[in-house]
Amino acid sequence: NLAAVLRGSDATSAPLLLLAHIDVVEARREDWARDPFTLVEEDGYFYARGAHDDKAQAAIWVDTLIRLKQEGYAPRRDIKIALTCGEETSDTFNGVSWLLENHRDALQAGFALNEGARGRLDADGNRVALEIQAGEKIYQDYRLEITNPGGHSSRPVPDNAIYRLSAALTRLGGYTFPTEPNEAVRGYFTALAPTNPTHAADMRTLGAGASSATDAAAQRLSAADPAWNAVLRTTCVATMVDAGHAPNALPQRATANVNCRILPGHDPRVIRTELEQVLADPAIAVTIAGHIDPTSPPPPLRPAIVEPIHRAAALIWPGVPVLPSMSPGATDGRFTNAAGIPTYGVTGLFADPDGGGVHGLNERIRVRSLLEGRDFLFALVKDYGNAPNNP
Known part of the structure; x- marks a missing residue:
């Protein structure tokens, strides 16, 4: 882990934390078209494992502090940076969790910027929207087990462990957890409605809050897109x-x-x-596999957080809508949010519709996206650094 701070002039202003992880998902050289551990610039892209997740943002944070220092910029609040390890292998070790337990002062802040949301491009490379992540779902595995005396297969009996587990899993497959859209999800669908005439009415209904029509609208949206279903409810598969x-x-x-x-x-x-x-079979033992990560409500999308993002986005990408969102995946923000540090996914890095190969083969980021994201985050950090009030 690496931590540093650019000191501010006002000790009463809560610090800003710039967070990124520098470990990456495993990659096998023989599976990639290029060496995944050598940065290659080709046809307008940077290719490498971690090019998008999460070394681009880590590099931008370092670059931002260097530029601020070179400019002689004096922020009102402390600006902290933490580049950590173990985000991709949190089941064995996590740098943010360790820092919170052993060097809390390195991370303590009024709010933090992290990965977790990105800009979306269409198939032609046009910018569709920039997302702000507020909150993320928690990853949890459960082990199901049923035992049986067994016996010789020539003398089958009705009580078969495979059949009973299969029947229980079929019941699980037919179960849908309740719809629970939070502030970020409601804001997401409200902002998305003007761009999606097919589902605009349902999106506006969902965005307006609880009503007699909310559940029906949520069911139609869930059926239309698995990604929408994933942000509307807990899912188990x-x-x-x-x-x-x-x-x-x-x-x-x-x-x-x-x-x-x-x-x-x-x-x-x-x-x-x-x-x-849901499984409805007392013979099936359900146990929590692995450790339980901390969980907390999503951080609030206050004007002091959202308005600087809109200003910086309008400066770099005029006319591109800014959407709140909740991540269906997990980031290090689950640890900082649970520790009382409101953490928001803000990257300014636009990705292709396929996600840029994150966690997959031939991970990449557009050179243009990286350079524009650099300018966006630099402007955003300066705005937050000068803000007179604590978000």
Whole structure:
């Protein structure tokens, strides 16, 4: 981990934390068209593992502080930077969690900027929208297990571990968690409505808040796009199954992994109880796999947070809409939010419709996106640094 601070002039102004992780997802050289661990510029793109997730933002944060220092810029508030490790392997070690436990002063801030949202491009490379992430879902795996005496496969019995687990998973597959749009999700659909005439009415209904029509609108939006479904509710899906020990024996054990993405503020232990009710088979043991990450409600989208983003975006990309959002995936923001540091995903980095190969093959970022994101974040940090009030 690396932490540094550019001191401000007003000790009563809460610091701003610039957060990024510098570890990356594993990549196999033989699978890539280029060496994933050598930065290559080609046809208007930078290619490398981590080019988008998350070394682009990490590099911009360092560049921003260097430029501010060279300019002789004196911010009102302290501007902190933390480049950390372990975001991609939080089940074994996480740098942000460790810093919060051992060097809290390095991260303590009034608010933080992090990964978690990006700009969206269409298939022709045109800018569609810039997102602000406020809140993220919690990753949690659950292990399902049922045991049975088994026996010889020539003498089958009705009580079969595979059949019982399969039946329970079928019940889970037919279950939908309740719709719970938060502030960011409501704002997202409200802002998206003018650009989507097919679903505009449902988006406006959802954005307006709870009403008798909200659930029906949410169901139609969920059916139209899996990404919309993912931000409207907790989701749980079977991802792995294992059963039996021999081809000529009745199974003595059947197990499954169920991966849940839980809305912020919900306790994974409560979700486990809900899973048990949905599976509806007391013989199936449901246990939490791995550790439980901290969870907290989404940070508020106050004007002091949102307005500087709009100003910087209008400076770099006039006319491009700015949308609040909630991430269906997890970032280090889950640790800082739970520690009382409101954390927002703001990158200014526009990605292709396929996501730029993040966590996949041939990860890339447009050179133009990186340079424009650099200018956007520089302007944004200066705006926040000069702000007279604490967000």
